[in-house]
Amino acid sequence: MAILIDTSPATAETPASVSNAQAAPQAMNLKLRLRDDLSFTFQSYGERPCYLIEDSLYGNYFQIGVVEYAFIQQLDGEQSVEQAVQVAPELESQQIQQICYWLIHSQLVYVWNAEKQIWFLPKPPHDKVQAWAGRLNTLFIKIPLGSPDRWLNRLLPYTRWLLGVPFFLLWLLICGTGLYLVMAQFDRFVHSASSLLLPHNAFWLLIAWIIVKVLHETAHGLVCKKYGGYIHNAGIMLILFIPIGAYMNANASWRLTSRWQRMHVSVAGMYAELFIAGIAAWIWAQTETGVLNYLSYNIVIITSISTLLFNANPLMRFDGYYILSDLLNIPNLYLSGQRYIRYLNHRYIQGRTITPPQWKPEHTPLIKTYAIASLIWRWVVIIGLLVAANHLFYGAGILIATMAGISVLILPLIRFSMSLHKDPQRGAVLRHLSLLFLFVSLASLLLLTQVHWSRTLTAPAVFDYANAQIVRTETAGFIKKIHVKTGDIVAKDDILLELDNPDLYQEEKDLALQIQHRELRRQHAITQGQLSDAQGEIEKLQDLQHQYQEKQLQIASLTLKANQAGTIIAPDLRDLLGVYTQRGTEVLTLANPQALELKASIPQTDIDAFRAYEGQTVQIYRHSQPLHTFNATLSRVNPSASQTILHPALTVLAGGELPVKPKTQQSERDSSAKKDNSDNYEYLAPRFTATIALSTDIPKNIYAGETATIYLASPPQSLGELLWIGIERYIKRLQSQAT
Known part of the structure; x- marks a missing residue:
């Protein structure tokens, strides 16, 4: 996670409710006094000198120009703003009132109340709409855990050697050799990714995340302390209520006059993560499958993904942003970009007459490019999180997405409408917005009705035997004799294997003795003339005879016979000799090896298009042959969906693409099975099965269990039709979740 730095431009905008014409005279008549606890430090960014204001009370830092500094220093409470501005004739009246309101809103000055004859520190303006937006936005949540500064002070003497040049040389060695080891075993590294998202791997992902993030933030803090900074607070950041990272408020790094020192603070977290990744790569390369291998692999993945997508990404206000900002010597790059976005909004969307923001000529294209790129990235992240929230937490996810949507879309529109009421350009803005x-x-109407699109749909598939019969045991028992082997051709009613169950034979003998006993009792009752007792014995005798017949059928089923002619397919059949099997255990398959078909697993969202095909x-x-394709006929799509796994090869358990989850209810046999047994898992959502008939001219080197992907093009539809179909599917999904 990145350092969080609160910087604001000295020329903060005046509240919309106060026009420039009104604000300027009001600002000139104010009497302001700087807070005594503020400290000012002279700095230089490139050729631009400036002053840094440190607000130790709130842990904020602000940068102002030399002219603004000269003006602010005159605010001693003895003279009015109009008198103080005499030292800064370069400032225009609009700039003066903006600076004054910025000082007031940032609580950097006391304001003189002439009526009560007292100085008071004004509270920041309370924006109710903004406050509600913060409460409703559940996408990003920060949980502060206090200041770690004292702990870092104790740790620094023991870790200072990690921050110098000798350790950097060691860092290069570890990271370089770690990268070499991964590239040397790249196939193994990629193959290991198939187990990354398995349910039983979640614990190791969590452990790896905790290790990486604690060391990442500690590195930020230690480097900041090395240069004399103070760590105000640290905490955890939640995204969709999931702990996705940590943060450490190292605002004090802005006190550093050297941009290279500030960049060192910013890069420290990634520096530590990559060193951890190098060590983990060494451990992974030198160990076999096991706990240590799992943990080290997860650490390599987490450090790589978090560094590339988040920390090193300059479009987000994490480490990469602050490094880029210092490299370009543009300390307020993000805020400058925001000013440019606001200008575009005011000028081209609202139609206002407004002066564009001014920067140095060499900085202008960089700021504009960054502004557009960061805006696009921010909305990609927000939309992605809204979609993720909608799919998570079942029904609660819809509520979370709705609340966040109101926060980022509806409430800003309400806020704009409220500010527009007192806007002097209200008429022009409304006319421009109406035309827009x-x-x-x-x-949009033309786009939705006239633009057509044909989607390319895909589905994972697996080759399997056509009309194959899976032979299962009908009774539990020990396999005592196997009459066939893989590849044997058998006829109907041929004996395949025999089981032994001594308990069944004993139960049969017990039932036979009970039948004899009941028969004797029946005959005795008849001899004694006790007809009612005889009738009762007859009923009990019939029940025992029925049980005896069932037991004989079970004993007969200990001999498995072929129900159809075919070829035996069971590579591990001999391994079952002497093994005790439960009822329903799959032992072999009867099929024609030359008769194959392709079975595809189809998501519910694409079922209509596949049925039409x-x-x-x-x-x-x-x-297995990525450069060669062939055509076949989609013969049938099953009418009902199921979460039962079609074939293990299609799932992440075997390196496929379909995610799975443990079954909610498992039998004792399933729960005692291996964790990676596909019988213990099911699809995350019901899926349909389609059968593709293969012709005789298909490639000859296709084998059962081989995976494939089927492609088909959906009929061209207008964008409006596709949008309507998407809405219908979404409503159906909500209804299915509700039921």
Whole structure:
């Protein structure tokens, strides 16, 4: 996670409710006094000198220009703003009132109340709409855990050697050799990724995350302390209520006059993570499958992903942003970009007459490019999180997404509407927005009705035997004799294997003795003329005879016979000799090895398109032959969906793409099985099964269990139709979740 730095430009905007014409005279008449606990430090960014204001009370830092500094220093409470501005004739009246209101809103000055004859520190303006937006936004949540400064002070003497040049040389050695080891075993490294998302791997992911994030933030703090900084607070950041990272408020790094020192503070977290990744890569390369190997692999993955996607990404206000900002010598790059976005909004969306923000000529294209790129990235992240929230937490996810949507979309519109009421350009803005709305509506209508698109749909598939019969045991017992082997051709009623169950034979003998006993009692009752007792014995005798017949059927089922002619397919059949099997255990398959078919697993969202394609040709892409494809006919789509796994090869358990979850209810046999047994898992959501008939001219080197992907093009539809279909599917999914 990155350092959080609170910087604001000295020329903060005046509240919308106060016009420039009104604000300037009001600001000139104010009497302001700087807080005594503020400290000012002279700094230089490139050729631009500036002053840093440190607000130790709230842990904030602000940068101002030399002219603004000269003006602010005159605010001693003895003279008015109009008198103080005499030392800064370069400042215009609008700039003066902006600076004054910025000082007041930032609580950097006391304001003189002439009526009560007292100095008071004004509270920041309470924006109710903004406050509600913060409460409703559950996408990002920070949980502060206090200041770790005292703990870091104790730790620094023992870790200072980690922050110098000798350790950097060691860092290069470890990271370089770690990268070499991963590249040397890259196939093994990629293959290990198939187990990363398995349910039983979640614990090791959590342990790896805790180790990495604690060391990452500790590195930020130690480097900041090395240069004399103070760590105000640290905590945990939640995204969708999931602890996704940590943060450490190292604002004090802005006191550092050297940008290289500030960059050192910013890069320290990634520096530590990559060193951990190098050590973990060494451990992973030198160990076999096990706990240590799992943990080290997870650490390598977490450090790589978090560094590339988050910490090193300059479009997010994490480590990469602050490094880029210092490299470019633009300390307020993000805020400058925000000013440019606001200008574009005011000028081209609202139609206002407004002066564009001014920067140095060499900085202007960089700021504009960064502003647009960060805006796009921010909305990609927000939309992605809204979609993720909608799919998580079942029904609660919809509520979370709705609350966040209101926070980032609805409430800003309400806030804009409220500020527009007192806006002097209200009429021009409303006219421009009306024309813009009309144009966008017409363009959207044309786009939704006239633009057509044909989607390319895919589904994972596996080759399997056509009309195959899976032979299962009908009774529990020990396999005592196997009459066939893989590849044997058998006829109907041929004996395949025999089981032994001594308990069944004993139960049969016990029932036979009970039948004899009841028969004697029946005959005795008849001899004694006790007809009612005889009738009772007859009923008990019939029940015992029924049980005896069932037991004989069970004993007969200990001999498994072929129900159809075919070829034996059971590579591990001999390993079952002497093994005790439960009822229903799969022992072999009867099939024609030359008669194959392709079975595909289809998500519910694409089922309508696949059903419309029944009887038509689809394209088959074999994973074992990526450069060759062939065509086949989609013969049938099952009418009902199921969460039962079609074939283990399609799931992440065997390196496939379909995610799975443990079954909610398992039998004792399942719970005692191996963790990676596919019988213990099911799809995350119900899926449909489609059968693709293979012709005789298909490639000859196809084997059962081989995976593939099928491709088909959906009929062209307008964007409006696709949007409507998406809405219908979404509503159906909500209804299915509700039931």
